[in-house]
Amino acid sequence: MPLPSVDQIRTAIRRALDEDLALGDVTTGALFPKPIPARGTVTAHQKLFLAGIAVAREVFTAVDPTVRVIRALADGTSVTKGRAVLTVHGDARSLLMAERVALNFLQHLSGIATLTGRFCHAVRGSRATILDTRKTTPGLRTLQKWAVTLGGGQNHRHSLGDGILIKDNHLLLLQGRHIGLAQACVLARKHAPHGLRISVEVQSLDHVREALKGAADVILLDNMTPALVRKAAALIKGRALIEVSGGITLQNVGEMAMAGADFISIGALTHSAPAADLSMDITPASHTPRRPRKQER
Numbered sequence: 001m002p003l004p005s006v007d008q009i010r011t012a013i014r015r016a017l018d019e020d021l022a023l024g025d026v027t028t029g030a031l032f033p034k035p036i037p038a039r040g041t042v043t044a045h046q047k048l049f050l051a052g053i054a055v056a057r058e059v060f061t062a063v064d065p066t067v068r069v070i071r072a073l074a075d076g077t078s079v080t081k082g083r084a085v086l087t088v089h090g091d092a093r094s095l096l097m098a099e100r101v102a103l104n105f106l107q108h109l110s111g112i113a114t115l116t117g118r119f120c121h122a123v124r125g126s127r128a129t130i131l132d133t134r135k136t137t138p139g140l141r142t143l144q145k146w147a148v149t150l151g152g153g154q155n156h157r158h159s160l161g162d163g164i165l166i167k168d169n170h171l172l173l174l175q176g177r178h179i180g181l182a183q184a185c186v187l188a189r190k191h192a193p194h195g196l197r198i199s200v201e202v203q204s205l206d207h208v209r210e211a212l213k214g215a216a217d218v219i220l221l222d223n224m225t226p227a228l229v230r231k232a233a234a235l236i237k238g239r240a241l242i243e244v245s246g247g248i249t250l251q252n253v254g255e256m257a258m259a260g261a262d263f264i265s266i267g268a269l270t271h272s273a274p275a276a277d278l279s280m281d282i283t284p285a286s287h288t289p290r291r292p293r294k295q296e297r
Contacts, residue, residue, distance in 0.1 A: 003075070004142045009058050012143060016101045017062060028096045037285035038092035039070070040099070042106065043084050045277040049117045050077045050085055051147040052109035056102040057086075064094035076113070076150040085278065095282050103280055108140075109147040110276035116151025116269050122250055128257035128264050131156040133245075135267035144270045156265050164188045165220070166200040181207055185214025199243065208232050212239055218263075222246045226255040233260025 053075045060067040067090030079085060088095065119130045130153040136144045145155045157163045166184050174184050181200065188198050199218035200211045211219045221232050223246035233242055243263040244256050256264055
């Protein structure tokens with residue numbers, strides 16, 4: 001997906017700054033009563049895909065419109081360990097107030113992009129596309145899904161209105177009305193907005209047969225082994241697209257891809273990506289002595 005709108009970015013930033021600065025920065029206020037010209041440099045301490053620079057820039061501007069960005073790498077850049085990714089100049093008090101929020105966005109979003117990049121690399125050479133899910137942090141979905149695309153993945157549904165996906169709980173409720181999986185697909189196609197693909201989640205080969213009978217466009221193989229995915233793919237024979245989900249790891253994603261998956265959806269991209277290792281050093285603008293790495297808390 002494209003870069004989120006300025007309004008979406010600023011809304012997320014406003015919530016984050018309200019958490020961190022609702023009562024001001026008492027430490028900085030106590031120590032520095034007057035402006036101090038300073039330079040802030042954000043550095044990567046691991047290899048990563050960069051995501052969140054556009055957000056971090058807005059954080060500094062929201063705290064203090066006079067802060068200037070001197071240098072910034074582009075979002076989506078593949079960064080090596082030790083490389084500076086963002087340099088800003090302004091009142092040290094403003095940089096201190098913006099530091100943690102800017103880093104939180106950068107570390108979280110770069111972590112998502114980096115993990116996505118690893119999964120994409122693991123399926124290279126296959127036809128499989130890595131997808132995210134709706135398992136996102138409330139209020140941050142747009143930013144998180146943007147980070148997935150920066151890492152090379154693609155977005156699944158952004159909301160419940162983006163596509164038909166018949167899941168296990170839908171089927172359980174329909175069973176009470178004596179409606180089976182195949183009929184559920186037919187019912188969804190009849191009443192859904194025109195043009196939406198019909199996806200259905202299945203957990204057995206019998207369910208695959210039912211999904212084919214209902215003419216599902218996408219059959220989501222949930223929590224299946226690679227061996228079972230291969231059997232399902234042989235049964236489907238190109239009559240529907242194949243999505244694989246559940247229990248996907250960097251260790252098994254390549255085998256899942258080669259078993260016949262067109263798409264592999266992974267909730268961990270957004271709900272469990274480890275934060276990328278970045279830190280920010282703030283030094284007087286007149287000189288930039290190197291100091292031991294630290295993490296502001």
